[in-house]
Amino acid sequence: MAILLKNWVGLTLMKRWIFLCFVTSAQATPLVKAGHPMNFSQSLPGAAEPKGYDASLLRCIEQRSQLQFDWTSYPNIRLFHHVATGQLDLVYPALFDAERDKKSARSVEFVTVNNIWLTLPDSEVDLTNKAISVSVKRGSLQASYLEKAGYLNVVYVEEFDKQLLTLDARRVDAALIPDLSLKALLSDSSPVYRQQRFNTTSGGFYLSQAFAKQHLTAINQAILACQQHIPKPVKPD
Numbered sequence: 001m002a003i004l005l006k007n008w009v010g011l012t013l014m015k016r017w018i019f020l021c022f023v024t025s026a027q028a029t030p031l032v033k034a035g036h037p038m039n040f041s042q043s044l045p046g047a048a049e050p051k052g053y054d055a056s057l058l059r060c061i062e063q064r065s066q067l068q069f070d071w072t073s074y075p076n077i078r079l080f081h082h083v084a085t086g087q088l089d090l091v092y093p094a095l096f097d098a099e100r101d102k103k104s105a106r107s108v109e110f111v112t113v114n115n116i117w118l119t120l121p122d123s124e125v126d127l128t129n130k131a132i133s134v135s136v137k138r139g140s141l142q143a144s145y146l147e148k149a150g151y152l153n154v155v156y157v158e159e160f161d162k163q164l165l166t167l168d169a170r171r172v173d174a175a176l177i178p179d180l181s182l183k184a185l186l187s188d189s190s191p192v193y194r195q196q197r198f199n200t201t202s203g204g205f206y207l208s209q210a211f212a213k214q215h216l217t218a219i220n221q222a223i224l225a226c227q228q229h230i231p232k233p234v235k236p237d
Contacts, residue, residue: 032211034069035079035088039159044071051184054093057229064222067215075158076139080104080206089211090219095141095178095203105212107205108220110230115142116182117196118167118175125173127196132173135163141201142176161185167193 041047043054050056062069069090074082082088084103095113096106117127125132130150136143138156146154155172157163163175164185176198204223207216 029066029068032067032069032215033087033089034071035074035082035091036071036093037076037079038073039161040093041071041073046071053229053231057226058092060226060229061219061222064225065215065218067218076137080139083206083208086208086210088208089215090205090207092205093203094206095201096206097141097144097201099144100206103209104206105209105216107207107216108223109202109204110223110227111180111203112200113203114179114200115145115198116177116179117194117198118163118177118182119173119194119196120167120170121192121194123173123194127174133171135166135172135175137163137177142178142198145198146176164190 036044040054042049042051044050045055045059045062047055058069061067072088079088079091080094080100083091084100093111094100094106095111096109100106119125119127131152133153133155134146134151135155135157136146137160138158143154143156155166157166160177160181163177166172167175168191205219207219
């Protein structure tokens with residue numbers, strides 16, 4: 001009986017030790033509810049053939065911050081609503097804006113984006129004319145720029161590639177699109193567009209305010225430690 005009791009106690013202690021090791025391991029790598037825009041999944045670490053520098057950068061940030069990002073895609077409007085209300089812990093990539101700052105916490109900036117006017121080669125449209133028709137991604141920062149500037153004929157589409165389609169079909173006079181998205185869409189067989197810089201902005205992560213209280217410092221330190229994965233910004237013409 002004494003031997004059985006001793007074995008039972010030993011087995012119980014071993015189970016507790018295994019459980020504590022599991023809990024400690026789980027606590028060491030918190031799971032982060034991370035959101036990204038639609039059609040960005042090919043740039044994430046889990047993609048079969050990741051596009052661009054984002055996958056290596058995000059993998060580095062996860063390792064340095066000791067966090068694990070669990071990614072879900074959303075349309076832009078829902079994406080920033082969810083991080084503002086705490087349904088998401090963070091979103092990436094995100095362009096910084098004073099309105100977004102009111103409800104979410106920004107990371108250190110590490111993305112520079114030139115927002116580009118696109119027109120067809122034979123077009124002579126006056127881009128300062130607020131009556132021209134312009135395609136823009138719904139819920140994007142580019143859309144808010146046009147709205148604030150007073151453009152009267154804004155055509156909203158769900159994705160950046162649809163902007164090119166509406167422009168190619170001459171359904172709009174121009175499109176306003178970030179250069180990083182434009183670069184990802186263009187290929188050797190793409191039409192030639194006239195390009196003119198609208199403005200330059202910066203970005204990075206947006207964090208929910210609750211998540212930022214605990215993890216903003218770790219995220220920022222990880223970003224700074226992973227600078228080698230971030231290409232230098234291209235200077236606008």
